[in-house]
Amino acid sequence: MRRVAVVGVGMTKFGVLADKSLREMAFEAFKEALEDANLAPKDIESVYTAINADHFSSQVSPGASVMEYLGLNPKPNIRIEAACASSSAAIRLAWLDVASGLHDIALALGVEKMNEAGRTTAEIIQFMGTGGDITWENHYGPTFPGFYAIFAINHMHKYGTTKEQLAMVAVKNHYYGAMNPKAHFQREITLEQALKSPMISYPLQLYDCCPISDGAACAILASEDVAKKISDTPIWITGLGLGTSSVALHNREDYATIPGTVEAAKQAYKMARVEPRDVDVACVHDCFTIAEIMAYEDLGFCKKGEGGKLIEEKQTYIGGKIPVNVDGGLKAKGHPTGATGAAMTYEIVKQLRGEAGKRQVPNAEIGLTHNVGAHGTYVCVHIYRR
Amino acid sequence: MRRVAVVGVGMTKFGVLADKSLREMAFEAFKEALEDANLAPKDIESVYTAINADHFSSQVSPGASVMEYLGLNPKPNIRIEAACASSSAAIRLAWLDVASGLHDIALALGVEKMNEAGRTTAEIIQFMGTGGDITWENHYGPTFPGFYAIFAINHMHKYGTTKEQLAMVAVKNHYYGAMNPKAHFQREITLEQALKSPMISYPLQLYDCCPISDGAACAILASEDVAKKISDTPIWITGLGLGTSSVALHNREDYATIPGTVEAAKQAYKMARVEPRDVDVACVHDCFTIAEIMAYEDLGFCKKGEGGKLIEEKQTYIGGKIPVNVDGGLKAKGHPTGATGAAMTYEIVKQLRGEAGKRQVPNAEIGLTHNVGAHGTYVCVHIYRR
């Protein structure tokens, strides 16, 4: 198994990008990554295109359409789907491709256009709800905020987690989003604003939820030989974990945890030979505020049930025990589902290179990304080292 | 890079399986493969679930739902999409997973439920048409028979290929389909029947087209050490190729070839260190009869333009130069898109083991599968050796 490094990253601004098509967003991220890696399109040997849902793109088999627009035919390409963890899964596969020795340079690109002209929020919510179990649960009209609200009620009941603690996650992520020029929301919010925002799915309010975003992000991976030749700042992927959980809620054992996260974290830490306390900076999947609190616990940043306390004590701010989502997270940076994992990798690469500007975590050496598909059906944890 | 073998295969009968859900079909194929490999579910370390389109399953992120039903959570799983080549792509990734050393035993499972109650053929055709370029070509009402008809007209014009030669492909594949208890159509047809069948998209008639099928198929791959321990008949995957072509017709150079096939074949032959003439038995992508004729040529079984002659001389029957689609092909065996590639692997594994019964190719040592996504946007070529 060869060592593999990230040698280039690129991403669009996230947001409602009404002026850009799926392919144009992908092109923009791809171009930035090539320039970052100092490579040309001809150097890319293999491609993994991550897109969450055909419905969003309207284009069936949308990965092929992106590939064409990048001008990369007839090279290898596969479209990867792991719900909201699609581009982390693509990075995992690009890693396998290079680690195995099949190729030296591989591209993992994620993109999603969730806001398409004429599509209403109620339609998007309905469509996304079909990511829950179609056979037994969909005819109760579930929503994604609802799935996480179900986790939140259980977490609050078991561990005494409060709505204030949930809101504190949003406040932190908006605080950092305000420092990120690529974030969907670049403004701070107060705890009061969050707690006064409209109820979406009790106990989750508007500010507990990430926005519906468009965007693209990508990473170029290279083998050790190539990485050392072309890059002064290769960022090594040293640990990879992939866990899964049931789609149907009734097949879960516990609603205050994401079983896929626990499994993925175990695999990744073991492979990277590190412990949670060794991680200097992390991007975790905060599609909803409760998700970030569960992530703290499931990733081992604190004991189970103490996630609420961790944010209350500001331990996940820069300067705290473990800075989390200092790019704004999904909550403020945005969550164009297919692009989200690659955008986490983008942030961690910038952090480990020391290029994160105002939101730089000092001397970050080991980084972690945690990307959850749907309500835990797919979970990728990657560990990076500079 | 470790050697990797197929140690177990399973598939449902293909056809209109009104009694079975997506998950139930997947379970049936999985169970057969486990029994074939003499393994238990706990032995599977990593899963790649291939499904072509969310629209068919209604379930968004359908791979997660299959994984749950197989009882394999929290193990790794990723849903793979490469249009009609999805499960060949899944096998490629399972190969990478094992070859890299990350896991020893991986499952690649493909499944598709195209016929869902209440869905009309015109709706299915419309939906599938969105696999063509959404931006520039879809508002002309293209269909998949139409894309291949466009290739056929060009091939006929350039090389003198005849409608009779196209029909001969259908006659051959129905001839072998009649010997395959898992085939969608298990009956022979005559050249006259084919030529008198209704026109679908000129020059392609009903018998030039594969049916709309439901079904599942899967393969279990293992590392050399494990394969030799658990199997008396490991079938080695020795060559892998993956090529791509543009989605939009206007970005193609030539309409009498599939550029992705040419590229994938080149990669696979080189990796396996074999020539087209070394192949003893092949499953090629005959979604339409012209596709099989182009495959003969693009895979190097004959010179470019001589595909029509090859079938006319019956060189692709058992006993001929290169037996092709002796399982009935997509034409008679059926084409549940996500499952098609794994079903090709199923056939080649059975052939190389000498377990293909009435349609056994004598002494087959080297086999090839060729699986085309959409109209060539993704093409996988795999080479197998017993």
Added chain:
Amino acid sequence: MAVTQFSFDVRVIVPPHTKLKKFFEELEKGKIMGTKCKKCGKLYFPPQADCNKCLSSDMDWVEIKGTGKLITYTVTHVAPKAYTNIAPYVIGVAQLDEGPKVTAWVRDIKPEEIKVNMKVKLVTEKCEDGITRYILKPEG
């Protein structure tokens, strides 16, 4: 601006096509059925045609009593398009005394009176959209 538009069915299918037909027939009659693996005895509710514990597909139908307690829930205020007219509604997860868990609407109780661990019972109900569902109601 040239935009053509068409709709393609995305259905919520409570499977009309599967080996579980009997479940839906009994549901209409007010009975809630699960399946039990003849080989290993595992009880499936909602029912499954196949047992992923022992790989058998030989199942018995068994009636579900449906008593249990609520583990967690949510009150859906912002609903999907097809459900906006009935919002807010409560989706809960209950632990049945018989072993399995179940996801369903919690009805006949005000959202603010719902408590984790409250006793509930699964019953059938022909809902306002004409679909018969199993739902959770408070008990005792």
Added chain:
Amino acid sequence: MAVTQFSFDVRVIVPPHTKLKKFFEELEKGKIMGTKCKKCGKLYFPPQADCNKCLSSDMDWVEIKGTGKLITYTVTHVAPKAYTNIAPYVIGVAQLDEGPKVTAWVRDIKPEEIKVNMKVKLVTEKCEDGITRYILKPEG
């Protein structure tokens, strides 16, 4: 048998949201526009906002003359749902004299009279469904 059903839009979008808005505006006026990379000179038709040859996104708009010859075609008899009312119709691919190829309906000629290599010209037409398209017509 409990089946709820709803439709979700699957649209054929001739992009209303992209940097190519001008194309659709000009199309309505009867003009067919392509883009030309200012950096490397590559001509794109249909237009693209980005050049994948040199990675520049700095493009000029250029009018397409649209003369060329038919490379291949098909006559669609069994059509998608939204197009069954106009079947049979001809979809062709033409090589334009200006370089690019184009896919479009071939109209104003009987299907049986169509020949590969025939001269064609790309023109705009407001079609029966109210959508303005570029289509191929026989010439000369």
